[in-house]
Amino acid sequence: MQGLDFSVVAPYVDILLMGTWWTAILTVSAGALSFVGGIIFAVVVLYAPAIVAYPVRLFMWVFMGTPLLLQLFLIYFGLVQIGIDIPALVAGIVGLGLHFAVYNADVLRAGIVAVDFGQTEGARSIGFGKWQTLRYVVIPQAVRNTIPPIGGNMIALLKESAIVSVIGIAELVHSAQLAISETFRPFEFYITAAALYYLLNLVLEAGLRRFERNVEISR
Template sequence: MQGLDFSVVLPYTSLLWTGAWWTAVLTVSAAALSFVFGILFAVAVLYAPKLIAWPVRFVMWLFMGTPLLLQLFLIYFGLVQIGIDIPALGAGIIGLGLHFAVYNADVLRAGIVAVDPGQTEGARSIGFGRWQTLRHVVIPQAVRNTVPPIGGNMIALLKESSIVSVIGIAELVHSAQLGISETFRPFEFYITAAALYYILNLVLEGGLRLVERKVEVSR
């Protein structure tokens, strides 16, 4: 019976750290995309004409009701058939970003609705238009009030980023699998990958706590 031998991982340290780097790049890029589109989706659902609001609702329903893996396959393999060839990294960022954008949109929509109507009335009374009020008063307050749940979505995004290995992105799990294919030592590589994910998660949680503290100070 063979015991664990982590010395087999050492020659692949650079490969694993490169995978961790690309996991971080993927997570940050997809998180930014999910935040921007989350705001756009939330505003469209609440304030846009039905001609825009209903298609946005449909897109949200579609992304909430189908698996992330299927969405990645459709973006990376499916769009090629209609002449849209997106590189693997781009497809991963778009897939993860849009998948979590719909969840951020739900959170932000609730945050926008929860803003005191008096804030809107006050802004309009000093001459702000509808979109100026949204941009300068309502949305900033909604974002501040929803930092914790959006942060939770970002942590989930980091964990789900491993799924993009199926379309060939050399992130952490993919890098671990390359090492396993050469050494046939899955436990050591998967445990090491789990430890690196934990480190990335701690860094992300630390950043989110810093953002939450700054938000509390700014209230």
């Protein structure tokens, strides 16, 4: 019985670290898209005319009810059939970003509704318009109140970023698979990849906790 031998990992450290770097890029880029997209979706669903709100609701329903893997295939392999050819990295960022934007939108929508109506009345009484009130009063408070669940979605996004390996993005899992194809040592490389994901997760959690503390101090 052949035991584990992590010495085989050493020659592939550069590849694994590059994969870790691209995983971080994917997570940050898709996370930013999911956060901004979540705010836009939430505001549209709550305040836009029905002719705009209902298509967005349908879009959110479709993205919540279908697997992320299928969404990535549709974006990367499907759009090219109608003349829209986008790079794999962009497809991965868009797919991850939109997938988690709909979940952030649900969280933010609840946060917006939960903001005390007196805050809105106070803003309107000092001359703020509807959109100014949303931008400067309602949305900032909704974001502050929903940081923990949005942070949870960001951590889930980091973990789900491994799926983009199926469209050829050289992130961490893809890099580990390349090494495995040359060494035929899956356990060592998958365990190493798991450890690197865990380190990324710790960094992300620390960043989220620091951001949450800063928000609490600024209140």
